[in-house]
Amino acid sequence: MKSPSPGLRSYPGYCNNRPSTPSGLHPILMSQSLSSVYVHFVFSTKDRFPFLSDEGVRGQVHAFLGGIANKLNCPPILIGGVSDHVHILVQLGRSISQADLVKELKRGSNLWIRERFPHIAKFAWQAGYGAFSVSTSNLEAVRVYIANQPEHHAKVSFQDEFRAFLKKHGVAFDERYVWA
Secondary structure, X not given: OOOOOOOOOOOOOEEOOEEOOOOOOOOOOXXXXXXXXXXXXXXXXXXXXXXXXXXXXXXXXXXXXXXXXXXXXXXXXXXXEEOOEEEEEEEOOOOOOHHHHHHHHHHHHHHHHHHHOHHHOXXXXXXXXXXXXXXXXXXXXXXXXXXXXXXXXXXXXXXXXXXXXXXHOOOOOOHHHHOO
16 A cells, blocks of 8 residues: 555555545544543642741642642642642643643742742742652542641651652652752
8 A cells, every 4th residue: 555645654444544444334433532641740849948838828729729720621639748849639631731731730829829928929839840640540549648748758758759759650860850
């Protein structure tokens, strides 16, 4: 079979970008896009400064982050964390990338925090983030993990926690650049 244009390959069952079907059958087309992708995001405040040490402020920030996620069609499952970082478990929407979601979460909350809480007007998030896939069967375990962040961080530092996530999920990293 001749390729429809230079650089494109033809595959059995497809001709001119249309599915071919056996004689007498009609092709079945997907009429809607469906998705079930859960992501656990982790990111810290700039230089891991404890900007969110006030539990009242932290709770409002988590609620605001949840509102942003909802507006972007990424329903939050749970948002938690401690004074220097957040954990956000969401169902990723069909029309937004992980990078765009995090960019909007950080941008919107950063502006809101600076305006709403003048005593932390120098607030900022770190530049990077971690994004880890979560299977439907593991949602509850991750939800419990996020809910227990204060107890967890009484024993484990953010850096040790983040390194463990990277290793568990097989993410190669260079220690010199993770904390910059």
